[in-house]
Amino acid sequence: MQILIAFIVGAVVGIGIHFQLHQRLTRGVALAPMIGAVSAGAAWTLLTWLGVGIDTPWPWLAALIVPAVVTYPAILITSRVRVAHDAREKARLGIG
Template identity: 55%
Template sequence: MQILLALIFGAVVGLAAHFVLPHREVRGVALAPVTGAAAAGVSWTLLTWVGIGFDSPVPWIVSIVAPAVATLVLLPIVSRVRIHADADLRARSGI
């Protein structure tokens, strides 16, 4: 049940990253929250498999840090690729 809280933390961190980082108009609104929730869920699951329980602060801290790192790495890359792809398409289309 605690993994649900980790998923919510990850989605909230991802949503915050969506609004903090530039070029949000070129990426979907769901990309950042889904990325954050996935990073939190995967990290929580891995820590649980390793044997670290929810009574330790480690999974809670990692469920906030992992989504932040994942979204702060992924979103600029996706935005940059999209901007370049759109510019290339405009150039090929003669717009």
């Protein structure tokens, strides 16, 4: 049941990253929280499958650190790819 806390923490980290980075209009508002939640849940699951108990700090730290490490570059890359694609499409269509 504690994995739900990991999902929530990952989503909160993703929300923070969404609002921290520029070009918010180039991606959906739910993308960063979903990436954060999934990565935190995956890290929590992996650690519990490896036998690390919730009485140690490692699953809790992983629920905080892994979403930040995964979500930040994913959102940066997604935003850059979207901006570049939009620029190519505008040039191709002769818009602005």
